[in-house]
Amino acid sequence: MCGIVGYIGCKKASPILINGLLKLEYRGYDSAGIATIENDKICCIKNKGRVKELQNSKDINTLNGNIGIAHTRWATHGKPSSTNAHPHLDSHKNFAVVHNGIIENHNELKKFLLDAGYTFSSETDTEVIPNLIDYYYSKEDVADKERFLKAVNKATLDLKGSFAIAVISKLEKDKIIIARKDSPLVLGVKDDEKYIASDIPAILEYTNDIYILKDGDIAEVTQNDVVFYDKNLEKVRRELESITWDAKASDKGNFEDFMMKEIHEQPEAIRETIGIRITDNKPCDFSDINITKEYLSEISKIYIVACGTAMHVGVAVKPIFEKLTNIPVEVDIASEFRYREPLINENTLIICISQSGETADTIAALKNAKENYAKTIAITNVTGSSITREADFTLYTHAGPEIAVASTKAYTSQIVLLTMLAMHFSETLDLHKDEIIQNLKSEMMELPSKVNIILENSDEIKAFAKKIYKEKDLFFVGRGIDYAAAMEASLKLKEISYIHSDSYQSGELKHGPIALIEDDVTVVGILTDRRLLDKSISNLQEVITRGAKTFIITNQDIDKKIFPNIFNIPKVHPFLSPTLSIIPLQLLAYYVAKEKGLDVDKPRNLAKSVTVE
Secondary structure, eight states, X not given: OOEEEEEESSSOHHHHHHHHHHHTGGGOOSEEEEEEEETTEEEEEEEESOHHHHHTOTTGXXXXXXXXXXXXXXXXXXXSSTTTSSOEEOTTSOEEEEEEEEETTHHHHHHHHHHXXXXXXXXXXXXXXXXXXXXXXXXXXXXXXXXXXXXXXXXXXXXXXXXXXXXXXXXXXXXXXXXXXBSOOEEEEXXXXXXXXXXXXXXXXXXXXXEEOXXXXXXXXXXXXXXXXXXXXXXXXXXXXXXOOOGGGGSOTTSSSHHHHHHHTHHXXXXXXXXXXXXXXXXXXXXXXXXXXXHHHHOOEEEEEEOHHHHHHXXXXXXXXXXXXOOOEEEEEHHHHGGGOOOOOTTEEEEEEOSSSOOHHHHHHHHHHHHTTOEEEEEESSTTOHHHHHSSEEEEOOOOOOOSSSOSHHHHHHHHHHHHHHHHHHHHHTOSOHHHHHXXXXXXXTHHHHHHHHHTTOHHHHHHHHHHTTOSEEEEEEOTTHHHHHHHHHHHHHHHHOOEEEEEEGGGGGGTGGGGOOTTOEEEEEEOOGXXXXXXXXXXXXXXXXXXXXXXXXXXXXXXXXOSOEEEOOOOOGGGHHXXXXXXXXXXXXXXXXHTTOOSSSOTTOOSSOOOO
């Protein structure tokens, strides 16, 4: 889970590379490095810490070359240090490599290379790559014009695991070789300049014309040309895509942090996700996927498979799918899915959710489902991402780039998209749920304005955050569909404030967790379902009698004499409540973290796109 940047062109490379790294820090930020070709040698500067420290290094101004690669790291093999930071060079200093992914057979390759006379200085798995390239380069015909390309290709064929790499060499100073397998990589082009990155936002300010590399691709990149090859070094054609994202979408604008910006972008993200799928008196429009009534009629089970926040989306929409389609739904954590050997066949539908489209565990689960003949649908925000090439069908949220590590607008957009998909399935099956669906359509169109109402009245949330930011433990509870918001709220608080928190179904408190309740412990309750209101109030009164203080998120009429701290959200159909109830809880986590003086965009130990298992 790292960020890669590369540049070849007519300008000085180092400022472009550093700028790209700053935009990729959400992918990792415990160390950073840069390598450029200066005259006849590779110059490499790297350090432990953030990209800003690299940018402010006294040596950075010594780099004047117009070809280079750079990297910001989230450590897997080897602790964060300047030695373990990328780029890595071979022991002869001929090649430099930046790498995102994991090389599973690096110990075996390292032994082979040690026996061949190579030396190693880092603890990383990556260092085998430049040494392998140098080894194969030395075996190629010196007159072969494709010597560099062939050496990189042979090295990648030896690698087991996942990788996206960019390679430069002092021996062939006019090109960068790039390759990918199970890790994202894009290439931007503009006249006689080429830009390489792990993710599109890093290069959007320079060009909107992007190649998205496919699995197994290897490419030779020069100032004036790009040639793509498959693993057999047969030339292949790749389509140039014009990306419509505004480059400003990856800037903070007038906000202090990306997270707050993205919280406030949720009305527009929801609006874009709805798009033209809902129109007056017409069925939901999912003409972009071919799911027939005949196929749905044969479905015996739906699995929703995801990780982290995306898994909580599954918990939120499970009751919606079951109510509207009459099909049983299971929600699975992607990292566990394959290993429990779930019962899957051609009558199983797998819905995989990944904001980035590169989540390794989710992609692995999807592949496993296909091997067992299930149909698969990917829910993602990123065009051309790995999951889109594996799934039978893909649906996009159109939420725009999300930079902060803690997801906000991706979560609400995914809930909205999957709710519409459940409605579409119900309409396709002709299950006569017309009244429910019509109400959902009408209320869904009002969601953006209702989110705005919450955002405009967040002072109470900020004030409550000031009261609790020094606490060590919090609890979030909810019944029914509100439990999804409790889970996600607890995760948000943990992610960015480092306060321990747990989430429970309210009715489960008396079955063990209530033993943790003592004087002044904070319990946050989510109460939006009228049917469960009395029971939820009763559960929360149990914690009050044991000394807890409560904070209530609700759209129901609740006595303030019982619960003095209440934040009211607009009334909405219970199926849509997870989209609204999470907004004040995202803000609560944000304000708590800010009170503690923490970096909300880049929480410790985390990275945005989890591309390793």
